[in-house]
Structures are given as structure tokens and as C-alpha cells.
Amino acid sequence: MNPRRKQRLFATTSIILLVSAAIGIMLYSLSDNVDAFYTPSEIIEGKDKTGIKPTLGQRLRIGGMVVPGSVSRDAETLAVSFDLVDVGPSVTVQYQGILPDLFREGQGIVATGTLKDSSLIVAHEVLAKHDEEYMPPELAEKMKGIKHVPPSEATY
Structure with a gap:
């Protein structure tokens, strides 16, 4: 695999994981207020x-x-x-x-x-x-x- 392609894959995966974690934390904190x-x-x-x-x-x-x-x-x-x-x-x-x-x-x-x-x-x-x-x-x-x-x- 091309090194540039590896960098893009790593960056994309990192962004997806961070967004997923942020959404998970928000949903968890909102569950107490329902x-x-x-x-x-x-x-x-x-x-x-x-x-x-x-x-x-x-x-x-x-x-x-x-x-x-x-x-x-x-x-x-x-x-x-x-x-x-x-x-x-x-x-x-x-x-x-x-x-x-x-x-x-x-x-x-x-x-x-x-x-x-x-x-x-x-x-x-x-x-x-x-x-x-x-x-x-x-x-x-x-x-x-x-x-x-x-x-x-x-x-x-």
C-alpha cells in the first residue's frame, strides 16, 4: 500500500473514531436528563x-x-x-x-x-x-x- 494512502486511511479512521466517541459521550450524558x-x-x-x-x-x-x-x-x-x-x-x-x-x-x-x-x-x-x-x-x-x-x- 502506498504511504500516502496509508496516511489518508489513518486520518480518516481517526476522525471517524473521534466523532463516534464524541457522539457516544453526548448520548450518555443526555440519558440522565430524560x-x-x-x-x-x-x-x-x-x-x-x-x-x-x-x-x-x-x-x-x-x-x-x-x-x-x-x-x-x-x-x-x-x-x-x-x-x-x-x-x-x-x-x-x-x-x-x-x-x-x-x-x-x-x-x-x-x-x-x-x-x-x-x-x-x-x-x-x-x-x-x-x-x-x-x-x-x-x-x-x-x-x-x-x-x-x-x-x-x-x-x-
Whole structure:
């Protein structure tokens, strides 16, 4: 093989290896920042197709409806605890902080947090839906047939 051809082959191989290593390192570091979306039923029973359940300590996003009458606030701190439900079992969410203005019982929310127990999530962010008619497609599929009480009709 020609020495010039060997140099080109070595340079090309080196570049391919360095780019592959850089892509691998980026993908590895991004895997820690991925939050999977679950509904309360999927946390308890597992995903529909795969049966995969989240593991304890896993970061995740959960979406569902706040169960009326389940919101409990600590009088001394900003700690709040409430239950979320879709069509099956409910999951308890604990949050430390100020809830969004649109947060209400019977309202759909999305919380980001960590799974601490099989049915307990400690949230570090709670988002309330803006429009009472909008629902994420995954949650809308699960909620078919469940009557949603809009905030305008809810009793407090």
C-alpha cells in the first residue's frame, strides 16, 4: 500500500473514531436528563404494551387529574400533597412550593419529580393545564369515558 494512502486511511479512521466517541459521550450524558411520561395507572400497573414500570428513584413526568378532596396543605410550610388519577388507581404527589394559579381539584396537571415509593412521587415542578379542553394524547386515550369536571362547574 502506498504511504500516502496509508496516511489518508489513518486520518480518516481517526476522525471517524473521534466523532463516534464524541457522539457516544453526548448520548450518555443526555440519558440522565430524560424524563419519561407516565400516567398514574402506568406507574402502578406498567406500560400497556411493554409492562415496564418505573424504578424507585427514577425521574419522571406524570399527568392526570387532581382527585377532588385529596389536596392537603401544611399550615406551617408550603408543602402540599394531592392524589392524581386517570382511569385506574391513584398516585400521591408531594410538592414543596407555590402551586400554579390554575391548580384546582378536578383539574389536569403534569408534575415532574422522583418516584419515592410504588405510589408516591416527590415533585419538584407542577404545571397546570391552561385550557380545560386540551389533554396530552397519551392521557386523552386513557381518559376516554371518564367525566371531567371543568373548573367552572367544580364546587369548592
